[in-house]
Amino acid sequence: MSDDAELLADLWNEEVAQGYDEDSAYMYAPEVLDPTVEFLARRAADGPALEFAVGTGRVALPLRARGVRVSGIEMSEPMARRLRAKPGGEHVDVTIGDMATTRVPGEFGLVYLVYNGISNLLSQDEQVECFRNAARHLAPGGRFVIEVGVPDLQRLPPGETARPFHIGREHLGFDTYDLVNQRLVSHHYRIVEGHTATFRSPHRYVWPAELDLMARLAGLIRTERWADWSESPFTDTSTTQISVWQKPAAGSAPA
Incomplete structure (x- = not known):
């Protein structure tokens, strides 16, 4: 585990985990969460999904309730315990580890990382490895979805x-x-x-074009970019992006 990863593991401690859902209550509002779950369920199709930085299960649990088989990787044991204690938490398999390097068994039709999670990786190298780790978990044709803010500079x-x-x-x-x-x-x-x-909390902000290059280094090709989960057009004034990259189908080569 890198020094930055250890820093983040210490940051998301028991005290923070206990108050996380209350502090993030607005992210649980139906107008925020329902479009998120709907978007991801459509991209998962009939395959299983893997959430990087699954946290307390804000997205994983309602996605599982939609019939999608969901697993998760989470750095913080206290956050994972909160997920496991919730109704339905026993149906989400959580592996404790770094989302840039931790490997879980199986292949997935969808890997996703929401709520600025990519920015918790504090170096470009770690963010690149996160994309590569997503690619390792994806079945051919599978999709990697990221939600992250656009730098407001x-x-x-x-x-x-x-x-x-x-x-x-x-x-x-x-x-x-x-x-x-x-x-x-x-x-x-x-x-x-x-x-x-x-x-x-420390973050490394990242630009849309930079994310696309990271995806190409991992062998993934961008297929979608939206301003929000309701698929509003992404423009030069958008404050967030929802981006989708796909792993080429077996036998095909990246463009």
Whole structure:
């Protein structure tokens, strides 16, 4: 395990896991989660699916309820325990490990990584290995799906390194950017029972064209790119991307 992987494993500890679902409640809203599950279920077709960074099962459990056989890889044992304790959690096989290197048995029609998970890998080399690991798990013709934000640097004035992403009565969130090293740190400040709780998570932001090159290095070809799970067109003003790459069918060569 790399030093960065150890850092992230320590970051997603028991305390964070206990409050993760509540802190991410807006991601469970039907208008957010239902299109996500529908999109992935269609791409899985009749094959099994593998979720990288499966977390507490926000997506894996409703996808499993749709009849898709889902397995997961998760770095954090506390997060995995939360998943296993939920109704239906026993039907999702979770392997503890690094999504860039951990191999699980079998081939999958779909591998997916949602909610900016690719940015938790803090070097370009690790992100490339994540694509290669996805390709190793995919059956011929299988798809790799990523949901990730588009770097918001157009809104960053010269000399400024911080941008807020949420301002509320009980939560303040902002990102600080390291433009030279393509890194950012997300800062969260929450008011909990009259006290301020803080949480900081490091990320490596990544560009759409960079992801496509990583996919080509892994032998995958992009077939789709959308602005959201409802398949809105991706434009130069989109703040998120949903991208799909496919492993060539047996006997064919990448374009």
